Amino acid sequence: RTVAVGPHGTHLPVSTRAELGVDHIACGEADSATVGAVRALLAGADASVLPGAAAPHNLLESPESRPRPFPNLRLEELAFPAYDLVPTADYTAEVISGGLPLPGPCGMVLAARGCTYGCTFCHLPFGTKMRNQPLDRVVCEIEAQQAAGLEFVFFLDYVFGINRVFYSELCARLEGRGVGWVGQTRAEVVLKSDVAAWARAGCQGMWLGAESPAIADTGVHKRVSEAQIEEAVLKLRDAGITPFAFVLLGLPQDQACVSGRLVDWAAKLPAWFGINQLYLRPGTALYDELAPRYNGGVLPATWREVQEVTRRYRAAYPIDLDQQQQRLIELPNYLGNAIAPVAG
Ligand code: SF4
Numbered sequence: 461r462t463v464a465v466g467p468h469g470t471h472l473p474v475s476t477r478a479e480l481g482v483d484h485i486a487c488g489e490a491d492s493a494t495v496g497a498v499r500a501l502l503a504g505a506d507a508s509v510l511p512g513a514a515a516p517h518n519l520l521e522s523p524e525s526r527p528r529p530f531p532n533l534r535l536e537e538l539a540f541p542a543y544d545l546v547p548t549a550d551y552t553a554e555v556i557s558g559g560l561p562l563p564g565p566c567g568m569v570l571a572a573r574g575c576t577y578g579c580t581f582c583h584l585p586f587g588t589k590m591r592n593q594p595l596d597r598v599v600c601e602i603e604a605q606q607a608a609g610l611e612f613v614f615f616l617d618y619v620f621g622i623n624r625v626f627y628s629e630l631c632a633r634l635e636g637r638g639v640g641w642v643g644q645t646r647a648e649v650v651l652k653s654d655v656a657a658w659a660r661a662g663c664q665g666m667w668l669g670a671e672s673p674a675i676a677d678t679g680v681h682k683r684v685s686e687a688q689i690e691e692a693v694l695k696l697r698d699a700g701i702t703p704f705a706f707v708l709l710g711l712p713q714d715q716a717c718v719s720g721r722l723v724d725w726a727a728k729l730p731a732w733f734g735i736n737q738l739y740l741r742p743g744t745a746l747y748d749e750l751a752p753r754y755n756g757g758v759l760p761a762t763w764r765e766v767q768e769v770t771r772r773y774r775a776a777y778p779i780d781l782d783q784q785q786q787r788l789i790e791l792p793n794y795l796g797n798a799i800a801p802v803a804g
Contacts, residue, residue, distance in 0.1 A: 461484065461501065463482060463483065463485070463494070464476060464477070464484070465485075465493040466490050466585075467743060470743070471742035472761070474761070484508060486510045487528070488531070489529070489587075492529075492532045493530045496511060497511075497530070510530070511528065511529075511530050532591075535593050535594070535597075540600070540604075541601065548605060549565045555640065556612075560702070561732060561795060562798065564612065566642075567602075567605035567613040567614070568614050569615055569641075570593065570617060571592065571598045571615060572591065573591045573593075574590045575590075575618040576589070576622070577619065577646070577681075579682040580680045580681050580744060581711065581741075581744055583742075584618070584743075590622065590623060592623065595626075595629060599633055599634070602637070603637075606639055611638070611639065612639070612640045615641055615643035616644075618644065620644060622645070630661070632657070635662075637662065638662075639662045640664045641661075641663055642663070642664060642665035642666065643658075644666070645666060645667070646684060647668050647670065647688040647691070647693075648692075650668065651688060651695065655699040658699070659701055668692055668696075668703065670684070671684075672708060672709075672714050672716050672717055672725075673686040673722065673725040674714050674721075675708075677714075679713065690730075696731075704731055705731045705733040706733070706736065707726055707733045707734065707735050708737075709722070709738065709788075710737050710773075710774060712750070717781075720784065720787075722788075723784065726788055732793055732798060733793060733794060733795060735785055735794070738770075738774075740769050740773055750769075754772040755768070
C-alpha cells in the first residue's frame with residue numbers, strides 16, 4: 461500500500477490522494493504522520509484518509525471538517541537522520557564565499573519548529589507553537605553533516621533567535637566548530653539579538669522576511685516597519701553577516717507595491733533580495749479569507765481550483781505583478797544577479 465504525507469494531503473486530502481494515486485493520505489506533520497500511518501495500517505486501519513474515517517468529498521474539503529492530524533511525536537522520540545544514505549554533496553543552497561552568495565553544497569538543520577507570529581499569508585507546517593529540539597541533538601546533526609563532508613548548513617528555523625535563551629546557548633555551542641551557516645528571521649529579532657554572537661557561531665548570512673516597506677499597513681499581521689528592516693539589515697552587515705531580504709509582491713492593498721515604490725526601496729536596500737509573488741495557500745488565514753472570493757463563494761476542493769484562485773487574485777491585482785517582478789530582477793542586488801569572485 462502507498463501512503464502520502466505532507467501539507468498538501470493534510471489540507472486537501474481527497475484531491476491530493478486522487479492526484480497522486482496513492483492508497484492513503486496521512487494527515488499531520490510529515491514525520492509524525494508517517495510513523496502514525498504505519499502503526500495504524502499495521503493495526504488494521506483501512507480508511508483512505510488517516511487517522512480519521514473518510515468523509516464525503518464535499519465535507520472533507522471545507523475548513524470546518526478538516527480531518528484531524530496524527531498527534532505530533534515528541535521531538536526526542538524521532539530517529540536520528542541516516543545522513544550516510546544521502547548524497548549530501550548533491551544538495552545545494554546559497555552559501556557565502558568572500559561575503560557573496562553562490563550556490564554550493566549545503567546541509568540543513570532545524571533547531572526549533574513552529575512560529576508564534578501569525579502572519580496571515582504564511583503557511584506554517586509545524587504550527588504556531590515553538591518546540592525546541594534538544595541542543596545535543598542539533599549539534600550532533602551538524603556534526604554528522606560535517607562528517608559527511610559539508611562545511612555549510614542552512615538553519616530552517618523560521619525565526620532564528622526568537623527564544624533568546626535557547627538560541628544564545630545554541631550559538632555558544634556552535635562556536636569553534638568550523639561550520640558556516642545561513643538562517644532566517646525577523647527584523648525585530650535581529651534588533652534585539654546579539655548578532656556578533658551569531659557571527660562567532662558561524663553565521664555568515666541571514667534572511668529577513670522583509671516582504672515590503674508597507675507590510676505593516678497591509679493587514680496581514682506583520683507589523684514590521686521600514687525603519688526596522690533597514691536597521692536590521694545594517695546591524696547584520698556591521699557584524700559581518702551578509703543580509704538577505706525576502707520580498708513579497710502582491711500583498712492585499714500594499715500601497716508600496718501598487719505605486720511601484722517597492723522597487724525603489726528594494727534598489728536602495730543594502731542587502732541581497734529574493735522575490736516571490738503572493739500565493740494563496742491552503743492552511744493560511746489569508747486563504748480562508750480570500751479564496752472563496754475567487755472561487756464562486758466556496759473554498760476550492762481541488763488543487764486545480766487552488767491554482768486558479770491565485771491566478772485570479774493576481775489578475776485582479778491593481779498592477780501587473782509580472783512586470784514589477786521583471787523590474788526587480790533587473791536590479792543589481794537581486795540575488796539571481798550575485799556573482800561570486802572566481803577563486804584564485
Ligand atoms: S512570515 Fe515569518 S514571522 Fe510571519 S508567521 Fe511566517 S515564519 Fe512566522
